[in-house]
Amino acid sequence: MSTPSPGRRTVLRGAALTGAAGFxxxxxxxxxxxxxxxxxxxxxxxxxxxxxxxxxxxxVGGSRLYRERRLVVSQPTRGDFKAFGAVCTHAxxxxxxxxELEGDCTCHGSRFDTTNGEVLTGPANAxxxxxxxxxxxxxxxxxxxx
Ligand code: FES
Numbered sequence: 001m002s003t004p005s006p007g008r009r010t011v012l013r014g015a016a017l018t019g020a021a022g023f024x025x026x027x028x029x030x031x032x033x034x035x036x037x038x039x040x041x042x043x044x045x046x047x048x049x050x051x052x053x054x055x056x057x058x059x060v061g062g063s064r065l066y067r068e069r070r071l072v073v074s075q076p077t078r079g080d081f082k083a084f085g086a087v088c089t090h091a092x093x094x095x096x097x098x099x100e101l102e103g104d105c106t107c108h109g110s111r112f113d114t115t116n117g118e119v120l121t122g123p124a125n126a127x128x129x130x131x132x133x134x135x136x137x138x139x140x141x142x143x144x145x146x
Pocket of ligand 1: 088089090091092093105106107108109110122123124
């Protein structure tokens with residue numbers, strides 16, 4: 001008898017189940033305080049591919065927040081996806097909501113453009129880090145390629 005090797009989907013599922021381990025994160029859910037002494041948002045960028053689910057979950061002309069993954073994804077035009085780390089560059093809170101093509105951090109009121117990560121309203125003064133994203137078999141895969 002032979003043992004089947006794990007397929008690509010199994011590997012992706014395994015990566016997804018490792019959750020925060022793939023991000024190198026611990027305890028980034030809460031704000032680390034006011035001021036500019038927050039955690040480095042680059043720590044929120046996945047280091048392995050992460051399956052975010054059906055691409056159809058992100059509305060055309062809108063955004064979706066994957067708070068548990070610390071990612072925000074927008075689809076400004078059909079089939080054009082943009083992804084960013086969702087850890088606020090002000091003091092390390094995870095974004096709390098999205099509306100159309102904007103992401104909000106209610107810790108201190110920063111707002112970000114989810115098409116390019118740029119700050120729309122401070123106190124944050126640095127953009128969200130961009131994350132590679134692609135569609136495979138109708139599913140969004142964020143993070144580096146294989
Ligand atoms: S952590 Fe202060 S505005 Fe987001």
